[in-house]
Amino acid sequence: MPARTQLSNPLRNPIRTLLALGLEGSANKLGAGIIQHCPDGSTNILSNVRHTYITPPGEGFLPRDTAMHHREWAINVIKDSVNKAGVKMSDLDCICFTKGPGMGAPLQSIALVARILSLLYNKPLVGVNHCVGRELRGPFTHAHNPVVLYVSGGNTQVIAYSRQRYRIFGETLDIAVGNCLDRFARVVGLGNDPSPGYNIEQEAKKGKRILPLPYATKGMDITLSGILSSVEAYTVDKRFRPFSAEAQPLPEDGFTPADLCFSLQETVFAMLVEITERAMAHVGSKEVLIVGGVGCNERLQDMMGIMAKERDGSVFATDERLAGLLSFRMGYQTPFEETSCTQRFRTDEVHIAWRS
Structure with a gap:
């Protein structure tokens, strides 16, 4: 599992609400959601916008074409998600993205979008294991x-x-x-x-x-x-x-x-x-x-x-995911130089720091 930089641990002294943008694109579905985590431990999904790459009957979705779909639709999906949540990019505390597992080319597209947003808005990144993100629910x-x-x-x-x-x-x-x-x-x-x-x-x-x-x-x-x-x-x-x-x-x-x-x-x-x-x-x-x-x-x-x-x-x-925001609340973020994709990111490689 890639190393992560540990920050001060905000979960043990939760003093404010945190907001995160979550980006998913490990296969043919592109998604962007705004998640709110409150000091009392409650969580709200403020928006969850998706766009699916659909091919003609009898055809599968190729990694290259799927990645192109994600790049073409990423801006619209993210804008729609932020607008529906009623927030601004400057309000976010972190940007979470699927690091793996999944299809290589689509994963790389999502990681690229996450890195660009991180640089534009000076927000920390949190790479998420796709499997753990689902199991967390x-x-x-x-x-x-x-x-x-x-x-x-x-x-x-x-x-x-x-x-x-x-x-x-x-x-x-x-x-x-x-x-x-x-x-x-x-x-x-x-x-x-x-x-x-x-x-x-x-x-x-x-x-x-x-x-x-x-x-x-x-x-x-x-x-x-x-x-x-x-x-x-x-x-x-x-x-x-x-x-x-x-x-x-x-x-x-x-x-x-x-x-x-x-x-x-x-x-x-x-x-x-x-x-x-x-x-x-x-x-x-x-x-x-x-x-x-x-x-x-x-x-x-x-x-x-x-x-x-x-x-x-x-x-x-259920169908919600919170792994990135919980990781950030526990004091973790992914260093910028380690925000590449891990196509075969095993579920049991992830340290679940937020559970005892």
Whole structure:
């Protein structure tokens, strides 16, 4: 983990409200938000403006094109965020940005924007681990010490907090769940607007058959590449009726893209629930916090809720991030010469100084 310069510790003597600008752009979503942290420990999200780079159906988003999108939209998104919050750039105490993990070129674009703003307005910078920024939300959902399932486009991890670190209990051994869903959507011909995962979720509700797919848990880890290979095999099966042939009669033993969506969700989410339950048993927790873009999927939340209920537990889900501002309040900032990106920034490398 890159070194950080320690300042006087304002958290132990909180005398005023702090404001931070947070910049996120680790993948195809560009975001800017103004966060307020008060002396009594309360937190307010004053604004949260986003703009998503969407490609035509059947296409993914390339790092170079995604980075260009972030550079083109950064000024508008930041201006909109500041205006909606009713503040000025001079009011800010720090500028926080995603240091990693994520796609290299988009991360570099966001870091560049953060450095320019820091120089223009003489504000300190705080580089944030994208994963920790999401996991931090547990205390703000009244979850005391949950097992965290982090599922997004580039990350799939089961994590729990211990001794000022987030410990990784399980993760994907190849591709992340979000990446798997994106590639699956391209195979079956689903669009990217508003997102491939959302479109898969809606199609899955129409599915009537569960088709056999590889169920690959390796202890506490999972693998997903075999599922994609199996889906591609199904799409060339003579019993498969693609979207373009919806008007044709379905063979008696045939199946549709909706059936594939349904099968994919049930299989992948069952794997995630299994390894999450194992982590809960290991740490003795009855709480699960689901974070990341895939965590918005209602079916995943339902399946996790069934498991948690059987353990007399609870499931929490939220969408706020505070890691940069809390780090700053604890007295940390990222030196200007260390504000480069770390594409493979591991969750367990971060010292969680604000928790005992």
